[in-house]
Amino acid sequence: MTNTVLQAESLSKSYHGLQAVKNLTMAVLEGEVFGFLGPNGAGKTTTINMLCGLLRPDSGRVLLHGTPLSGGDERLKALVGVCPQNIVLWERLTCLEQLVFIGQMYGLSAGLARQNGLRLLAELDLEEKRDKLARTLSGGMQRRLNVAMALVHDPQIVVLDEPEAGLDPQSRVKVREYIQSLARRKTVILTTHNMDEADRLADRVAIIDHGELLVLDTPELLKQRVGEGDVLEIHLNNGLTGVETAQKALHSLASEVSLDLTSQVLRVRSLNAVGRLADILEALSAAGFKPGQVNLHANTLEDVFIQLTGRRLRE
Amino acid sequence: MNLTKILLVARKNLLEIMREPVLLGFTLLMPAFFMVINYIGYGASPKTATYPIWIMQNTPQADTLIARLRAERYADGRPAYDLIFTRDHAAAEAALVEKRAAALLVFDEDTSGQVFVTMRGDALNMAFTRASVQIEAALVPLLEDAQGKPRLLVVSMQPLGLARPLSDFDAYTPGMMVFALLMLIPQTAMLVARELRLGTLRRLQLTLLKPAELLAGVSLAQMFFAVIQVLLMLVTALLFGFHNRGSLPLALGIGLVLSFSSIGMGLVVACFVRNDTDALNTGSVASMLQVFMSGAFFPMTVPAVFTLLGHQISPFDFLPATHGMLALQQVLTGGAGLEKVAFRLAAATLLSVLYFLLGVWIFTRRQRVYSK
Numbered sequence: 001m002t003n004t005v006l007q008a009e010s011l012s013k014s015y016h017g018l019q020a021v022k023n024l025t026m027a028v029l030e031g032e033v034f035g036f037l038g039p040n041g042a043g044k045t046t047t048i049n050m051l052c053g054l055l056r057p058d059s060g061r062v063l064l065h066g067t068p069l070s071g072g073d074e075r076l077k078a079l080v081g082v083c084p085q086n087i088v089l090w091e092r093l094t095c096l097e098q099l100v101f102i103g104q105m106y107g108l109s110a111g112l113a114r115q116n117g118l119r120l121l122a123e124l125d126l127e128e129k130r131d132k133l134a135r136t137l138s139g140g141m142q143r144r145l146n147v148a149m150a151l152v153h154d155p156q157i158v159v160l161d162e163p164e165a166g167l168d169p170q171s172r173v174k175v176r177e178y179i180q181s182l183a184r185r186k187t188v189i190l191t192t193h194n195m196d197e198a199d200r201l202a203d204r205v206a207i208i209d210h211g212e213l214l215v216l217d218t219p220e221l222l223k224q225r226v227g228e229g230d231v232l233e234i235h236l237n238n239g240l241t242g243v244e245t246a247q248k249a250l251h252s253l254a255s256e257v258s259l260d261l262t263s264q265v266l267r268v269r270s271l272n273a274v275g276r277l278a279d280i281l282e283a284l285s286a287a288g289f290k291p292g293q294v295n296l297h298a299n300t301l302e303d304v305f306i307q308l309t310g311r312r313l314r315e
Numbered sequence: 316m317n318l319t320k321i322l323l324v325a326r327k328n329l330l331e332i333m334r335e336p337v338l339l340g341f342t343l344l345m346p347a348f349f350m351v352i353n354y355i356g357y358g359a360s361p362k363t364a365t366y367p368i369w370i371m372q373n374t375p376q377a378d379t380l381i382a383r384l385r386a387e388r389y390a391d392g393r394p395a396y397d398l399i400f401t402r403d404h405a406a407a408e409a410a411l412v413e414k415r416a417a418a419l420l421v422f423d424e425d426t427s428g429q430v431f432v433t434m435r436g437d438a439l440n441m442a443f444t445r446a447s448v449q450i451e452a453a454l455v456p457l458l459e460d461a462q463g464k465p466r467l468l469v470v471s472m473q474p475l476g477l478a479r480p481l482s483d484f485d486a487y488t489p490g491m492m493v494f495a496l497l498m499l500i501p502q503t504a505m506l507v508a509r510e511l512r513l514g515t516l517r518r519l520q521l522t523l524l525k526p527a528e529l530l531a532g533v534s535l536a537q538m539f540f541a542v543i544q545v546l547l548m549l550v551t552a553l554l555f556g557f558h559n560r561g562s563l564p565l566a567l568g569i570g571l572v573l574s575f576s577s578i579g580m581g582l583v584v585a586c587f588v589r590n591d592t593d594a595l596n597t598g599s600v601a602s603m604l605q606v607f608m609s610g611a612f613f614p615m616t617v618p619a620v621f622t623l624l625g626h627q628i629s630p631f632d633f634l635p636a637t638h639g640m641l642a643l644q645q646v647l648t649g650g651a652g653l654e655k656v657a658f659r660l661a662a663a664t665l666l667s668v669l670y671f672l673l674g675v676w677i678f679t680r681r682q683r684v685y686s687k
Contacts, residue, residue: 054521074523082521088514092334093327104323105522133334149518 003030004066005157005187006051011060013046013211020046022211023060028157033179033188035202035219037195039309043211044191048159051189052080078106081155085162085191087142088149091135095126095145098134099152106153113152120148123181125174140171147175157187164197176201195302205301209309219301227303230273232280234266235292249287253280266291274298316531320524324532328506329539342502342540346495347547353491354555357483366417366446368396369407376430377422380454384420387453395449411435417442418450429462488552489643490611493636495548496541496573497605501598503537503581507678508594511585526679534578534671541574542567560650569642569660576635576667577602582674586681609636626658635670638663 006028013021021043028034028051038044049055051062053069053076062069064076090098096117103113121127124144129137134145143166150158160179164172179201182188192198198205199219206216215222246266254270266289270276274296281291332339370381387395399416401407410416418436425431432454436443452470459466507530510516519529545567553559559566584601588594608615608631619627631637642659645651653660 077521077523080521082518084514084517086514088518090327090331090515091513092331097327097330101323101327102518102522105320105519105524107523153522 004028005030005064007063007066008047008051009061009063011047011050011057011062013043013050013055013058020211021050021057024208024211024213025060026206026213026216028187028189029204030187031184032203033183033190033201035198035205036189036191036208037193037198037205037305038208042209042309044208045161046211047208048161048189048191052076052082052157052159078153079155080157080159081150081153082159083147083150083161083163085165087139087146089134089142089145092133094131094133095121095137095148096130098145099148102149103152108153116152116154117148120151124148124178140167143167144171144175147178151182155186157189158182159189159191161191162193163190164192164194195300195305199301207305207308214308215304222304223299223301224272224275227271227299227307229269229271230299231297232268232270232273232277233295233297234268234281234284235294236264236266237290237292245287246284246289249283249289250280253283271299316525317528320528321531321535324524324529325535325539328533328536332506332536332540343543343547345498346492346544347551349491349495350488350548350551350555353487353552354484357487358555364442364445365394365397366442366449367399367410367415368446368450369399369401369410369416369419371401371404371407371419371421374422374424374430376424376428377432380422380430380432380457383453383457384450387449396446408435411437411440414440414442417446420450430458432458482558484556485558485648487612488557489640489647492545492548492552492570492643493573493609493611493640494606495544496570496639497577497602497609497611497636499537499541499574499577500581500584500602500605501595503533503578504584504588504594504598505591506533506537507582507585508588508591511588512590527675530582530675530678534575534582537578537581538571538574541571541578545570545574557647559647561646561648562652565653565656566643566646569639569646569656569663572660572663572667573636573639573643576639576663576670579667579669579671579674580605582678583670586674586677605634605636609634609640611636611640624658632662633666635663635666638666 004027008024008026011021011024012019024043024047036044036048046055050057053062064079069076090101093101096114099117099120100110100113103116104110108116118127118130121130124147126141126144126148129141134142137145143163147160147163150160163175163179167175176197179188179190183201183203188201190198190202202219204217205219205222207214207222215226217225243266250268250270253276254268254273266284268280270280273280277294277296281294284291332342368384372381381398384396385394385398389395399410407416407419411419414437416436417440418434421433421435423431423433434447434450436447438444448470455468455470456466507516510519520526548570549563549566580601581598584598585594588597606612610631615631617629617631619629621628638659642656642663645656645659
């Protein structure tokens with residue numbers, strides 16, 4: 001998973017004087033699930049459209065397997081499958097009809113398109129609905145068919161825009177498992193507002209805001225590096241109340257230390273607290289505390305996201 | 316252009332429309348329904364109608380003139396006038412207002428004993444304008460003879476070139492066909508706009524399908540329905556007694572050329588709308604404007620701008636519907652053959668191709684995938 005499939009080099013794009021993407025450089029690796037996160041209006045869609053050859057950058061360039069893309073490159077169309085956030089189906093075509101039709105529009109023969117369509121319907125638990133009109137399917141089934149439509153021509157790169165939006169838990173699990181099954185076989189670019197989804201699925205996550213790339217790393221490393229940190233709740237067995245002593249003992253290990261006097265719980269906040277747990281407990285013991293039960297509230301990707309993009313509501 | 320993809324797009328569109336009963340019914344039956352309305356409205360009112368003429372005879376010397384009117388008959392033997400005698404002037408005036416009378420004729424004599432006739436009527440009543448010319452043609456020679464005057468004006472009226480009387484239903488049938496085919500403009504625009512609204516157009520743009528192939532496929536499906544529409548309209552018209560005087564295959568060909576131009580214009584409209592409702596509204600406006608400008612219902616008198624191959628060309632001649640309308644009229648009601656309508660048919664075909672290409676060009680520019 002080290003080959004670069006898509007590479008953005010200093011991409012910039014403006015709309016009517018508004019800078020949508022600013023000098024963005026990043027690379028998507030072959031076979032990875034690439035989480036692309038950002039608030040509304042952050043520049044995600046613009047970036048994705050430029051990466052997929054759908055939009056011409058004002059400056060910068062996109063490289064596909066190291067080769068620069070020219071305007072409207074037809075090569076890329078066959079290599080990319082896009083699953084839009086909205087359900088985009090022909091309401092009065094059956095599931096199989098639309099899969100075969102769209103496959104043929106990508107240049108597949110009728111036989112291969114049908115074969116791929118049937119396989120996808122089976123993989124996404126839609127086999128029984130193959131001859132049903134799309135308009136008669138439930139919302140969850142329509143969204144699964146929406147995913148299948150992006151894959152029928154067997155693309156190398158799959159762009160999934162909010163694939164779990166509006167799904168019931170069963171369908172969400174099904175789609176999530178399917179995306180996981182795609183990993184390694186295909187390169188998946190996943191845009192989502194669901195941080196839990198990104199955390200579970202993405203090998204690497206890029207967070208963008210105001211058109212600028214803020215961070216790009218694995219979810220684990222981001223959670224260790226960015227945010228307010230993990231929270232450890234340590235029950236103290238010897239009833240000590242010296243919070244200043246605790247703060248002094250944990251000075252180099254924790255960003256925040258507080259003590260709940262009624263329940264004798266010492267609350268310690270620190271980035272990568274889990275990794276430092278042994279050091280923290282040792283420092284507390286050395287300072288005369290007797291740590292008991294420890295509860296952990298881990299730093300989440302959502303904490304990382306909010307830390308980077310702020311709490312201000314976006315349009 | 317990939318023919319297979321064009322056929323696949325056409326098949327998809329046909330499947331979608333055939334699975335939508337309301338749209339299918341609207342597409343196929345509405346034109347034939349227009350023809351039924353045409354019959355209901357005009358089928359019983361032949362152009363050579365028996366006009367109700369109210370008479371106030373104030374002198375017995377008018378007997379000869381009235382007898383002449385009573386004797387006036389059309390070639391098929393029907394009387395030209397239904398003469399209604401009255402002495403109540405107010406009632407006669409009311410009949411004119413209510414269009415129960417096409418004209419009121421008052422026969423008087425002057426102090427020298429000479430008969431003179433006063434003809435009254437509603438200038439906005441088409442029956443009056445037609446009947447008055449016929450009455451004038453019948454009575455003026457008699458009045459001139461009675462006064463010993465030479466003939467100053469000879470009026471000769473007959474439906475030239477027509478073996479049978481031309482009814483309003485016959486006269487309006489070509490226009491009704493043009494009207495129905497112009498409705499393909501909003502229909503085509505709606506089909507494309509729906510793909511835009513649902514996002515399926517974007518999905519297609521992501522594939523290897525070219526915009527021209529997409530539009531050709533949409534047009535092919537529409538042409539399929541257009542053939543059925545034209546056939547149904549012709550059959551309906553014939554069933555309701557339309558007196559066809561020309562070649563039906565030629566009329567069908569003209570109808571298809573008109574359909575093609577409407578589809579092209581529908582594509583142009585689709586380039587400027589965001590959804591089905593916009594397409595319906597904008598397409599209907601474009602359609603209705605052309606109904607009027609082509610003279611489908613009312614002949615338009617527009618000054619010529621230049622002459623081409625002996626034909627005076629007015630601004631409205633840049634619409635395929637204008638040529639299609641004239642060609643259909645000449646074939647269906649005038650019995651003209653291909654050589655007589657060749658110029659109109661060629662002009663309609665050329666303009667249709669131009670509008671179609673314009674639609675493809677604008678659509679491709681506005682909907683191209685790799686946008687700036």
